[in-house]
């Protein structure tokens with residue numbers, strides 16, 4: 001970027017590294033006659049004002065009703081990287097550039113932040129908007145960043161993104177961009193499964209292993225919006241941040257509004273390289289300490305086995321069986337509190353149900369700990385059933401408009417977490433729960449979209465701030481809980497995978513990927529997830545066969561293999577497993593313990609996608625390319641074809657690898673990556689897990 005003649009910050013180029021001097025000639029005024037200021041389209045950040053008709057990055061109203069912005073660059077600062085503090089998620093590990101902009105007349109300053117993770121070639125961008133005048137300013141739209149793409153290839157640009165719904169999250173879509181806008185967004189109050197807040201654009205030639213990809217992912221768990229706009233001048237601009245839909249923020253004198261971070265990058269190595277960069281970024285800079293560097297524990301969760309029917313005796317029995325097969329963390333899901341015997345009542349009443357747990361949680365926790373496992377528990381703090389003590393005491397604590405009946409979703413209402421007393425209530429009961437019980441893990445759920453979002457107690461100018469205040473307070477609660485209980489791990493869940501994003505990932509150790517636990521459907525859900533998010537954070541349970549969602553029958557091995565491609569958990573009713581199944585589960589769990597460092601901390605290579613042909617293959621390569629794991633899934637046997645050759649990736653081409661454990665044969669890295677590894681798979685829904693290791 002550079003400062004042009006009109007003191008605007010003009011974007012010049014984004015792509016493969018080139019010397020800055022080659023870009024200098026691009027810095028020139030650009031004019032197009034007739035009714036549009038085409039130069040504004042080239043701005044690095046483009047506030048709304050003047051003859052500018054593309055998606056703006058900032059829109060405000062001043063106290064006198066003026067809604068026009070004319071911003072010029074007023075300087076910049078550079079801060080160099082501080083030594084690593086050992087904590088992840090900090091900003092000290094980046095070089096930082098801050099560009100300052102100022103309105104030519106009004107007291108409005110915008111600072112554009114660029115934090116460069118040089119090892120990964122990624123940039124974290126966000127901006128802050130400060131009222132340096134006397135009177136309040138109303139912000140109507142404040143994007144985190146504008147990403148600019150241009151060039152001759154613009155005519156072939158394709159957008160890749162994720163779309164989905166409950167039980168079917170993160171399905172990949174790839175479309176050619178033509179003039180106009182494609183909007184990915186959530187208006188549901190939370191991240192939502194409908195779209196996920198990231199984009200990837202390629203020039204029409206990229207694949208898994210090759211080609212230019214420009215990408216970005218937004219760190220925000222509330223209403224968000226990413227607008228991908230191709231203009232008639234052959235430019236593509238991606239504007240993203242907090243959704244401006246029903247949004248307004250009152251900025252008083254001296255106040256600053258900080259937007260969420262939008263992380264972006266470029267690679268010439270295709271979608272595979274994009275994902276690996278993002279995964280490494282999350283492991284190094286996003287996932288919270290102190291667990292980010294440790295393998296995720298194998299958990300057991302009885303939700304699918306018992307639903308709301310939890311009690312001390314049955315949970316103790318399940319815990320015994322879970323411990324026998326090698327589980328490390330035993331989690332009690334919904335149903336342990338208040339009158340929560342179904343989803344119709346009790347939500348909000350976070351006291352142990354004494355009919356189900358006569359002496360509280362302590363006996364079960366002691367039993368679980370005695371079996372050598374950690375104990376975890378489910379909560380859904382942002383919600384309330386109207387049939388609850390909490391709602392009776394505080395009917396005004398939910399989002400609502402006077403005189404309108406609020407829509408119920410799963411028989412519940414959303415608590416107004418923009419209110420400080422609601423925030424304090426949640427923080428208090430969570431602190432109490434964690435202080436009084438030896439709880440090592442929290443599954444934090446959130447099971448409905450926001451609606452009728454009234455907050456009538458505050459002045460009208462502040463009522464639409466709820467969309468942002470709710471999420472900020474949520475982040476603050478998680479932050480405080482993590483500080484108070486640094487050893488406790490947190491999982492972000494939202495009717496399955498409805499709250500997966502880089503924002504909550506600063507506080508959550510892992511995500512519940514989907515309520516759909518069918519191991520075949522999961523291949524597609526997990527494939528889409530892996531485009532942006534790290535396998536370490538992707539929770540996958542082995543559940544029953546036939547699966548409760550679709551009656552599909554799959555072998556225990558297939559179910560395990562599908563779940564072992566992320567962080568493994570068990571969600572089946574262990575009372576239904578016979579001795580043979582338990583022995584097989586035990587074997588696979590101990591195998592997973594031997595290989596999880598490769599899956600959770602290594603590099604992922606999506607060799608054959610699950611939505612294209614019969615065979616799906618995904619490979620993980622560990623540090624120094626010494627070890628690798630290959631998973632192969634056969635959908636349906638056809639034409640007697642059982643002998644496959646799967647071309648691997650990411651190995652050391654000059655080294656010999658032992659294949660199998662114990663080793664069956666050896667091949668060179670070069671042979672494995674070019675000739676391919678011979679794999680035999682017979683039968684519908686068959687699968688294989690193959691281990692490879694460098695021969696020292």
Ligand code: GLA
Nearest residue numbers: 303333334493494495496515
């Ligand atoms: C949501 C979650 C499930 C389970 C139930 C409990 O649907 O995604 O995993 O916790 O809530 O009510």
